[in-house]
Amino acid sequence: MGDSFRLLHNLTINFGTRWEYDTGYYNKEKEDGVHRPAILGKVHPPSLDAPKFPKNAFGPTAGFAWDPFGDGKTVVRGGFYRAYEMNIFNNTLFNEFALIPAGIGPDSYDQSGVTGPDGTPINVDGKHPTGDYSDLVGRPIKDVIGIIGQVHAAVNQAYLAYKFDPSKGKTAFEILQGNTFGGIFPGDFRLPYSMQFNIGAQRQLFHNNVLTV
Structure with missing residues (x-):
């Protein structure tokens, strides 16, 4: 939120603030009951807890x-802004599934075909x-829309019938021996931010010319 205020006849100020809060990058163990081990704590003591x-x-x-x-x-114009940014989204997207047990997701993932969990x-x-x-690629949509709907329904049914178990199996971090796609957040993770500012001046020289610095 913010506002502009004309302090003097020749001076206008702008001010405000923005609140950033994002909860979509890692699970809340107390709420979902799924334990997330502090893997990085083995080599970095401050990381004995999940990031907050x-x-x-x-x-x-x-x-x-x-x-x-x-x-x-x-x-003469100037401005300042403090901006928070979690990170490039793809760098943080896989932190969640790398550390939680495999049993809450599919046991198998194969891009070569459509499979159940x-x-x-x-x-x-x-x-x-x-x-x-x-083989359906390139065929008229009217010829494939029916089977696509059947596949969609079958996949949904397979997942509904599957019994997920968060206590089953090892984490992807353990299975891949630490080689995970993306990044892992330590417990002492700090939210990145930047301080942005600018200042400049303009002067009208002629009716159709402006000098900007």
Whole structure:
């Protein structure tokens, strides 16, 4: 939120703040009951707990526009902003599933075909035993819309019938021996931020010329 205020006839100030809070990067163990081990704590002692997103990430902003001569031909502008950014999203997207047990998600993931959570191919018409429906590519939509709907329904049913168990299996971090896609957050993680500022001046030289610095 913010506002602008004309302090003097030749001076306007802008001010405000933005509050950042994001909870979508890692699970809350007390709420979902899924234990997330502090893997990084084995090599970095401060990391004995899961990271917590701070609730005091306020980003103040301020600016001004000043006409020093009051003739409407010269203006000096400046501004400041503190901005928070979690990180590039793809760098943080996989922190969650790398450290939680495999049992709350599919046991098998295969891009070569459509499968259920246990790896069983989805074969709705008896003609796709491996779950590979690439033969539908390039065909008119009216010819494939029916089977696509059947595949969608079959996948949903397979997941509904599957019994997920958060205590089953090892984490991806352990299985891959620490080689995970993306990053892992330590317990003492600090939210990155930047301080941005600018200042400049403009002067009207002629009716159709402006000098900017």
